[in-house]
Amino acid sequence: MRGFIPKTSSRYVTRTARHRSKQSAVLLLPTMAAMIAAPWNASGPVRATEPVVENQVSVASVESCPSPEPTSTPTPVAEPRSLPTVVASPRKLFFYVPGEDGLLHRQELEEEYSAPYPGAATDEEYKALAAERALQLMLTQNASFFPSGTRLVGTQAADGTRTPGSAIRWDKTKSLAKVDLNGDFVQRDFWQGSTKTLIGIYAIVNSVAANLTKNDGGASVQILIDGKPINVIGEFYAYEPMAADLTLVSGN
Numbered sequence: 001m002r003g004f005i006p007k008t009s010s011r012y013v014t015r016t017a018r019h020r021s022k023q024s025a026v027l028l029l030p031t032m033a034a035m036i037a038a039p040w041n042a043s044g045p046v047r048a049t050e051p052v053v054e055n056q057v058s059v060a061s062v063e064s065c066p067s068p069e070p071t072s073t074p075t076p077v078a079e080p081r082s083l084p085t086v087v088a089s090p091r092k093l094f095f096y097v098p099g100e101d102g103l104l105h106r107q108e109l110e111e112e113y114s115a116p117y118p119g120a121a122t123d124e125e126y127k128a129l130a131a132e133r134a135l136q137l138m139l140t141q142n143a144s145f146f147p148s149g150t151r152l153v154g155t156q157a158a159d160g161t162r163t164p165g166s167a168i169r170w171d172k173t174k175s176l177a178k179v180d181l182n183g184d185f186v187q188r189d190f191w192q193g194s195t196k197t198l199i200g201i202y203a204i205v206n207s208v209a210a211n212l213t214k215n216d217g218g219a220s221v222q223i224l225i226d227g228k229p230i231n232v233i234g235e236f237y238a239y240e241p242m243a244a245d246l247t248l249v250s251g252n
Helices: 010-037 059-064 123-141 194-212
Strands: 088-098 104-114 168-171 176-181 220-225
Touching: 088 123, 088 194, 104 194, 123 168, 123 176, 123 194, 176 194, 194 220
Parallel strands: 176 220
Antiparallel strands: 088 104, 168 176
16 A cells, blocks of 8 residues: 555654654653743752732731730629618516515516527527526526526537527427426425425416416426426425416515
């Protein structure tokens, strides 16, 4: 066939090699042009530097800038809760004091106290504290009518003192008050004579009842010695609870 050159001939091989050389030269031209255009130094071509950004802020200037204030709204502080004002109010205490005339004499004492009465949680405790306070004052101010060393007992605190309100236990449902005295109260040598014994016992009974109820005869009182009932005081039978006896009061 005309123009056909066999692949095995030397002409075909030579022409093919020449054609491939031209293609390689064409492909190398852009690369060589770039290498020629790039600047050179002693160690080789210089790499392109990073583009400079205008108005760039330095690290030092950033660190010197003050931190912005927090934009979050602070939690409001709650106002302190006001406590109720404790007002001191007068409290009347009632006594039945033994007299040399063989009668009881009713007396009143008004003292200031903070409402509710110190240490009282309920109405019963409030009245028991008031009755105990009145009885303690009556025994102290009229010591000659009672055996030496007579005192209220009740519950003892850790320091050995009596717990306030524990010497009189008031049961409102039964209208019964139990008064706890120490053993010195029942000295037989002291309780000589029926009149002396009678007004001494009812000075306690009437004083306690007067501070527990509105009418002095509305409560019964049982005398305990070191927490236990006592049979007799002198020659007076005292085991059972006793109601207030207003017939022994002067003026009645």
